[in-house]
Amino acid sequence: AQSVTQLDSQVPVFEEAPVELRCNYSSSVSVYLFWYVQYPNQGLQLLLKYLSGSTLVKGINGFEAEFNKSQTSFHLRKPSVHISDTAEYFCAVSSGNTGKLIFGQGTTLQVKP
Amino acid sequence: DGGITQSPKYLFRKEGQNVTLSCEQNLNHDAMYWYRQDPGQGLRLIYYSQIVNDFQKGDIAEGYSVSREKKESFPLTVTSAQKNPTAFYLCASSRGQGLGTGELFFGEGSRLTVL
Numbered sequence: 182a183q184s185v186t187q188l189d190s191q192v193p194v195f196e197e198a199p200v201e202l203r204c205n206y207s208s209s210v211s212v213y214l215f216w217y218v219q220y221p222n223q224g225l226q227l228l229l230k231y232l233s234g235s236t237l238v239k240g241i242n243g244f245e246a247e248f249n250k251s252q253t254s255f256h257l258r259k260p261s262v263h264i265s266d267t268a269e270y271f272c273a274v275s276s277g278n279t280g281k282l283i284f285g286q287g288t289t290l291q292v293k294p
Numbered sequence: 295d296g297g298i299t300q301s302p303k304y305l306f307r308k309e310g311q312n313v314t315l316s317c318e319q320n321l322n323h324d325a326m327y328w329y330r331q332d333p334g335q336g337l338r339l340i341y342y343s344q345i346v347n348d349f350q351k352g353d354i355a356e357g358y359s360v361s362r363e364k365k366e367s368f369p370l371t372v373t374s375a376q377k378n379p380t381a382f383y384l385c386a387s388s389r390g391q392g393l394g395t396g397e398l399f400f401g402e403g404s405r406l407t408v409l
Contacts, residue, residue, distance in 0.1 A: 215397065217400075224300075225384070225398070225400045281342060281352075284329075284337040287336050
């Protein structure tokens, strides 16, 4: 069975500092990997996705993630965060056959001035 | 603009009452999903439908029911059998089975509070 673990429930960081949100997954088959962002009282919005090809994936708002098959990780990074990046971030995995996504527990990114 | 519309945004219910949450999409997507979100637990799949007139249980279907009579609509009923219905409910859609990207498009959510 597939599962996703987000290693940090909260990540506080100062504005303009770099940030990494960690995600590990387990799956016995090829997977597709996603990062979504959720602002308060809203739905989720896709940040980026890995389907195949280059292991470094660039997304919206300056975020990027690297797929590491040997470590079964898909960590999200941004070199310089803004106050507006304060939100909850979800990592998700799909085997692709049904479109069903398995979500991690979420990481709250708190950007401080 | 294409998208997913959920209503109502906020809903209060007395114990023992059924309530139906609406989800409509105009993206021409085949697949639709209902997720429940609780603090610290991420999103958990309640039901999903890959085609009209067909749907499958997700991980936490007990106490919920759905229908898929039209491609655009996937309403969720929270029944009195659901022991702890207070939560944030998210509807989503995707292009469907076989196209393989798994990318979901989400509505704005409905927050249900049981009094």
